[in-house]
Every structure is written in structure tokens, then in C-alpha cells.
Amino acid sequence: MADDTRPLSxxxxxxxxxxxxxxxxxHRGTGAFLSVGxxxxxxxxLALADGAEHFAKIQAHFSTWYGxxxxxxxxxxxxxxxxxxxxHLLWDVGIGLDIRATYRSGYAVxxxxxALTLLTLFLASGxx
Amino acid sequence: xxxxxxxxxxxxGHGAAKSGTHHWLAQRLTAVALIPLxxxxxxxxxxVTEMNYETVIAWIQSPxxxxxxxxxxxxxxxxxxxxxxxxxxxxxKCKAVKIASLIALKFAVFFAAxxxxxxxxxxxxxxx
Numbered sequence: 452m453a454d455d456t457r458p459l460s461x462x463x464x465x466x467x468x469x470x471x472x473x474x475x476x477x478h479r480g481t482g483a484f485l486s487v488g489x490x491x492x493x494x495x496x497l498a499l500a501d502g503a504e505h506f507a508k509i510q511a512h513f514s515t516w517y518g519x520x521x522x523x524x525x526x527x528x529x530x531x532x533x534x535x536x537x538x539h540l541l542w543d544v545g546i547g548l549d550i551r552a553t554y555r556s557g558y559a560v561x562x563x564x565x566a567l568t569l570l571t572l573f574l575a576s577g578x579x
Numbered sequence: 580x581x582x583x584x585x586x587x588x589x590x591x592g593h594g595a596a597k598s599g600t601h602h603w604l605a606q607r608l609t610a611v612a613l614i615p616l617x618x619x620x621x622x623x624x625x626x627v628t629e630m631n632y633e634t635v636i637a638w639i640q641s642p643x644x645x646x647x648x649x650x651x652x653x654x655x656x657x658x659x660x661x662x663x664x665x666x667x668x669x670x671x672k673c674k675a676v677k678i679a680s681l682i683a684l685k686f687a688v689f690f691a692a693x694x695x696x697x698x699x700x701x702x703x704x705x706x707x
Contacts, residue, residue, distance in 0.1 A: 483666060486659040492652075493691045496698035499639075500705070503632040510630060529617060536610050543607060574625050 470557045478535045481528035488525040523572070530567040534560040602661060609658035616651040636702060645703045649696055656692035660684065 466472070498509040512518045538556050541547050547556050627638050639645055663684055671677040 479662075479666065482659070482662045486663055489655055489659050490691050492655075493695040493698070496695050496702070499632070499635060500698040500701040506632045506635070526621070529621070533614065533617060537614065540607065540610060571621065571625065 470554055474535060474557050474560065478532060478539070481532040481535075484528045485525065485532055488528070491525075523568070526571050527564065527568045530571075531560070531564040534563045534567075602664075606658065606661045609654045609661070612650070612654045613658055616647065616654055619647055620651050636705065639699065639702045640705075645699060648699050652692060652695045652699065656688050656695070660688040663688070 495509055498505040513522060538547070538560055541556070547553060623638065623644070627634050639648065664681060667677060667680045667684060671680055
């Protein structure tokens with residue numbers, strides 16, 4: 452096809468990663484990862500509808516170390532995507548579009564994500 | 580709105596993407612809906628202290644929970660489909676593969692969303 456034969460200048464190999472670009476691709480990445488999570492939710496609900504045995508099996512997987520890691524990966528991704536999503540919605544209405552506000556909100560998103568994830572970990576382990 | 584293209588150009592698919600604005604708006608509306616819905620989802624799951632068959636079924640069997648869960652499922656899968664569609668449109672260059680992927684995506688998301696919603700309704704009407 453005509454579109455894939457032309458050469459491209461180096462881009463990802465050369466451009467210095469910045470908060471803006473890194474958060475942007477992470478937003479896309481967490482979104483895609485959460486889509487996988489959505490399919491897991493379907494499986495979980497189907498197992499629940501299938502009866503106590505099937506549900507116990509799927510819950511057993513989530514209680515393992517890899518299951519817990521996966522769950523917390525989803526939790527972290529959800530909080531990041533949620534907070535950065537709000538940042539995007541504010542940009543859509545014209546708020547915070549200058550570079551300083553962008554960097555400040557970017558760091559705020561990272562801080563909020565970590566805080567919310569830790570809070571969830573704390574609450575899930577029976578605290579509070 | 581004035582359309583500055585010839586009839587032939589329109590038939591050939593040149594010019595504006597026609598439903599781009601709708602896609603953009605749907606993505607923002609589902610995002611806004613998902614802010615309270617996903618927070619509700621995480622908080623609710625944390626509140627179900629013991630994750631076994633009986634407690635989860637009991638949680639879903641309240642009308643408000645079932646309604647919010649269905650709304651969450653709908654908004655989440657619609658939002659996911661829109662986001663994944665953007666990823667496919669951005670990174671897949673070959674037209675045939677792109678179109679096949681977009682169709683497969685639509686089917687997969689619809690299947691998962693329908694299954695999740697069906698499971699929820701089924702669980703709601705289950706007599707333990």
C-alpha cells in the first residue's frame with residue numbers, strides 16, 4: 452500500500468519524554484488496560500450468575516498473589532484514568548490550558564492517583 | 580451547515596468524518612457519567628466486607644444497586660469502545676485490517692456489555 456512505503460523521521464527514539472507526553476500515553480494505556488478489566492468484570496458477573504461453585508473458583512483466582520496484583524493494577528489504572536480524565540474534561544471547557552497549569556495539574560493527578568490507591572489498599576485490608 | 584464538497588467527493592468518503600462530533604460528545608458524556616459511577620462501584624465493593632457468593636448476591640439484589648450496576652456497565656463499555664476505536668484508528672494503517680478490527684471491536688464490546696447486563700439481571704432475579 453502507498454501509505455507504508457515512505458520513511459519516517461526518528462520520533463520516539465529522539466524526543467525527550469516529558470510529563471505531558473508521558474501522562475498522555477499513560478492515559479491511553481490505562482484506558483486500554485481498563486478495557487481488559489471490563490471484560491474481567493463480565494466474567495466475574497457471569498460466574499456469579501452461574502452459581503456459588505463458579506463464583507468460588509473465580510474468587511479463588513483473585514485471592515492469589517497474581518490475582519491481587521492484577522486487581523491493584525486495575526485499581527491504580529482506574530484512579531489514574533479517572534483523575535487524568537477530569538483533567539481532560541477541564542481542558543475541554545478551556546480550563547488550565549497554559550503550560551504551568553498543565554504541569555501543576557499533571558503532578559496533582561499523579562499525587563491523587565497514588566493517594567487514592569493507597570487509601571483503597573488500606574480500606575480493603577480491613578482498616579478504617 | 581454548508582457542505583463544501585461535491586456529491587462525488589461525498590460518495591467517495593472524502594471530507595469530514597460525519598459522526599466525529601457525535602463520537603467526541605459521547606466520549607465526554609460517558610466520561611462524566613463514569614465519574615460518580617466508578618467511584619460508587621469501588622466504594623460499594625469495598626463496603627461488601629466479605630466477598631463470598633451470598634454477600635455479593637445480596638448486594639446486587641437491591642433495586643438501586645442493580646440499576647447503578649447496569650448504568651455503570653453501559654457507560655463503561657460504551658466509553659471503552661470509543662477509546663479503543665481511537666487506538667485502532669490511530670495505529671492501524673492498512674485499511675482492510677483497520678476496518679476488520681473496528682468491526683470485531685464493536686462486536687466484542689457489545690457481546691461483553693450484553694453478557695454483563697444479562698448476568699446482572701439474572702442475579703437480581705435469582706432466589707437464593
